[in-house]
Every structure is written in C-alpha cells, then in structure tokens.
Amino acid sequence: MFFTSEDFISEFGFAITTSLWMIVGIAGIFAIYLVFSAAFAFIYSLYAKGKEAKGFGSLKTVTFGDESAVVANRIASVLGVVTLFFLWGLATESKLLPFSLPGPFNGTSQFEYTAKNAAGEIDKGTVTFRVSKQGEEVEKLEAPATSEGFAKDDVLMLLERRSKILKAQNNDEGGKNEGYTITEINGQPIKADDVVTVEGADVLFTKRGSFSVRPAEGMTMEALFLPPPEKVWSTFIQLHNEGYQGVSLWENVFWSLARVVIGFALGCLFGIPLGYAMGLTGWLRGWFDPIVEFMRPVPPLALIPLIIIWFGIGEQGKISLLFLAALWIMTIAARSGVSGVNISKVHAAYSLGASKRQILTRVIIPNSLPDIFTGARVAMGVCWGTVVAAELVAAEKGVGKMIIAASKFQLTDIVIVGIIIIGIIGFGIEVLMRIIEKRLIPWKGRG
C-alpha cells in the first residue's frame, strides 16, 4: 500500500473540499476587484472619447491581436493600485476612509431567556452584554439589582470577536437543581446546539445548558489578520525609528542584501569560469555535466537542512546556500554564452591572426556577456528569494528574520511591512540589473 493512512480517502476529500471553498472565496474577491476595474474602464472610456489619439499607433485599424498595439495604460496601473489600497482600507476599517464595511458589534445589548424550574414554574431573566475593543476603556456593567422571580438577570463583558460562555442559571434560584431547564431565548424555543441570533451577537445554547455568546463579527477583517494601511505605515515609521528587537530596520535590510551580494559574487567567481571551462573543453563538460544537471533542479531551499547540519546557523551557512543558488545558474549561463558564439566570429578572428588566448579574451568572453547577464539577473532574483527563506529558518538579523520573529508574536503589521520591503527590494534589484545591462552591453539582442 502506498497510502498507509486508512483515512486517506476522507483526508484527501477534505483537502479537496476546503480547497474548493478557498477557490470560491478567492474568485469572489477577485470578481469584486474586476468590477472596480470595469467601472473605472467605463469612466475612462467616457473621458477618452473626445480626446484624439496621437502617434503612428493610433492609425492602426487592427489592434486586437497586434501585440505591439497593446501598451500598458498607466492610468489603469495607478487606479489598480489605488483600488487595491481602497479595498484593503475598506475591509480593515481604515481611518483614511470616511466609510467602511460594517465592523464588529461594539456596544451594549441584551437578550432574554425563559427558564423552567424543577417545580414547573416559568420565569424570564435578562442577559446584558457589553462588547468593547481590546484595550478600549469601558465602564463595567454593574451586577443587576435583584429582581423578582427565580430567574435572575446576568451581565457579561465581551471583547470584539471573542466569544464567552455564560451559565445563566448559576445565579438563579434553584438553578442548580435537577429539572431546571432553559427553554427559550427571546421567546424562541431552543434545544441543545441551537444558535439564536440576537442583536449584536449569536448565542449558542450548549449541551451543558450554558450560553456561548459570540459578538457579531461584521464584515471587516480583524487587525490580527490584516491591519489597516495606516497601521502598517505607522509600524513602518516606528520600525524605521526604533527598529525591532533591538535591530534597526535598515540593519536588517543591509544584512539580507550583504548576504545576497556576497553569495552571488562567490557564485559568479566560481560559476563563470566553470561555465567557460565546460563550454571550451569536452573533458570538463563531460566531467561536470552530471553534477550541474543534477544540482540545477534541486531548489536551494531543500538544501537548508543540510547546510544547517554542516555549517550551523551562522553566516557561512547562509552565504554558502546563496553561493549554491547562484553557482549553477551562472555556470549554465556562461556555458551557453560560450556555446552560443557564432562560429563565423571565431573563424574571422583566427584568420585575422588571433591566438587561442586572444580568441578567448577578445571574442568568446565579450560574446558571452549577454548570456551571463541574463543569468545574473535570474541568479540575483533567486538569491533574494533564497536569503529571505533562509533567514526564516535561522538568522540573527535580516528581513526574513524580522518577519518570522514578528509572526511568532502575531505582529501582523511588522510581517506586512517586511513583505512589502522584500517586494520593493526584489523589484529594485531587477530594475538596477536592467539599467546596468543597458549600459554595459548595449548590443544585446541586436547581434
């Protein structure tokens, strides 16, 4: 048996079902986002109607299917991002917006229950509850004055989105006697496990006869899951000023970048000559081919456990991991740079009197630069992704370390700041590499 778990079918079935629901949820959010897009597109089309398009492209009658006629509309880009922030704010009760989705219940409400005592008499009691934000200063509800009848009133203090259990009969006369039962909530007959929705809360009548009061959650996200944008911004400012756990934000960024740069540089230092060697001699190509082809598809992250066993969690471990991440990419890039040289160029150089050494330095190396640069761009991207992941496993400093440490205290805002910074830096690396590429090898793709 491949699948030793006897519950495999049900386990797998459960995974499929929950995934399906998740997909439905994602599709729903995406649909909302698309509706915004469509609405803006409509408004934009009204705005653009009278305006005359300029340039050669505007004279094209065939644009559908002509890839060159599809140019990213920068207005759409800006609106797309703004909408994203708008929806984010809307779902998190952002103070930046004058309105938002209905939030969780906050305030005081009550419901009434009907009880029957052992003697068969019937009486009504009132449960008053007050829901407040975490950390919010509110007046405690006072214990109710004694009322007539055997069912005494109760009070309950709640936090937003946090349920609490109340055993209402505890203070009732004869409430602990056998035969004492609660029969109704707000006049609605109940039995065990029934849920009654009252103003401001859902009340579950448990098997043991208590009320589990769950305050209404509203439609917004709890800050624990997704803090509002302004909170993330203020966290960023705070991190910028004070750092986190004694390490400043930029020190974390610096350490991550330093690891990437050193690991990448080492990868180039060894990978490029290795690639050249593999491109130039059949023996070395044969010698290293199995290793390179085997190591290339192994994701660097899969090596983390081994690296930790070998080098511990110090810097050597992380740098050697990044070195391995960059090494194979650079080797393959350099090798294909050598293989890609047009034989005419080599022949031409030989018949102009070049020696082997001159062929290497003046033809093969410059000719391989475009391929090496493409490899370098990929390697930088992979290294950046790998360093963050490696820091998640073990590090003292670094952006990845910052977010994993924050996640342990459920400081979602710091996690989100970290993710945004990681994204921006990754994007920045790519842009920088492109600029350098344009400067250094303007002939790329035009040979």
Place this chain on the structure above:
Amino acid sequence: MSGLIIDDISMTFELPDGGKVEALKNINLNIKEGELLSVLGPSGCGKTTLLNICAGFLAQSEGQLSLNGDLVTGPSPKRGMVFQKGALFEWMSVRKNVSFGPELKGMPKAEMNEIVDHLLDVVGLQDFKEKAIYELSGGMQQRVALARCLANEPDVILMDEPLGALDALTREKMQGLVLKLWKETGKTIILITHSVEEALLLGERLIVMAPRPGRIHKEYNLPFAEMGVGADLREVKKHKKFGTTRDEILSMIWDMEEEIMGRTESA
C-alpha cells in the same frame, strides 16, 4: 611558386551511420596572384567546404594546398575571410573592428589609425567610424567586414557569399565596391556565390562546380570583371556574351539540380 595552388584535394565526411559523403573529389586549381576567381554551383556542391579548406578551418582528406609555396595547415592572417553575416564583433565600434588585425600584430597606434582611416574612406564609412555595429545597415556591415579583412593585408581574400544577405540594390553597389577594391589593392580574391550574375560580374575566372561528388564541372575565362571596374555594371550586363554565358550556366545548374531531385525521388 606564387599564388594559391590547390593540388588534387579530396574531402570525405564520415556520417554517424557509417556512410560516407564525398564533399570534394580531386580538385585541382591554380590561382595566380591578383586573380579574381568566382566559384558557382548548386547547393551541396562543396563550394563552402573548398573555401573552408583554403582558409584552414578544415583539413582535407587527401591532396595538399599551398600559398606562395607554404603549405596550408591552419588559419593564418595571410588568408583573410569575409563571411556572409554575423562575423563582426558587436561589442566593438566600427573603428575597433577594422583595427582588430593590426592591433593583434602590435602595430603602433598612429600607423594603425592611418590604415583604418584610409580603409574607411575607401569603403565610404568615414562618418561611421565611432558607431556601433548594430547601428549600421546590412550593406554597411559588409563594408566594415571588407575593410577589416583588408586592414590585415592578407595575400588572399576568401569571400563566402559576402553579398548573399543584401537586397538587390545594395548588392549591386557592393559588387562595384568589390571590383574597385580588387583593382586598387591587387589582391587575390576567391568569391563564392549563389548568383550566376554576380559570379559573371565578379569573376575574371569562373568555375562551376557539380555535386556528388563535389568537383569542378566547367571553367570560364571572362572579360566582364575587367570591363566592370569603374563602369556601370548594368551596362556590362547588357553585353551580348554576358547574356549567353549566363543562360548557358543557368541551364547547366538547372540540369544538376534536376539530377539531384531525380535521385532523391527515386531513392
């Protein structure tokens, strides 16, 4: 013995399946110094193989060849080569490309610059000296290739369809340039081409090769190259003998192609 002497050269390629292809069989050619020889033939007749052997990129299976008495055993700056395309160094400017050979020889800078300036004048690219290769049109790139080859002062210039990738008008202009360079420099030139007209215009001597095995089928001595120097090439083409020779060669090549096709069909 001066000139390029091709002495009974054969070339046999072995195929991976054990078969053999006779790319060239018993080629004998004696190319005098300063001669302009054009080589014509249907595809697969071994023209390029012959040129690569002359350049020293391939070793012949049998026979030998010598240039001015020296046996050819590998590439040498004495035998310059002009390729169809893609042989220029994109990472260098036009000037750097042309000075590539002289620089390898360690020529003093002043002298080198003089040569480069002169050659760029000859090919009409003086204004493009500092431009990058990819900024030039196809015709201009071939001018650079010619200048680069000439800068090295080779004894023989081997041209492998140098104008094959150009459009008809540019090609005509370049044909005039090749003739001018030939006359001015007095170099020995071997030019391979697919175009019968080009072979007639640019060949003092013209050999037609036949395939399977690659061999010399027919040889012509022609007056048109001499006539074309500094003259209008279109006028040369109107010459009566030009027309008759062209038709003769065309039907010759046509028959060869027919024969190949027939063979492949029956096979």
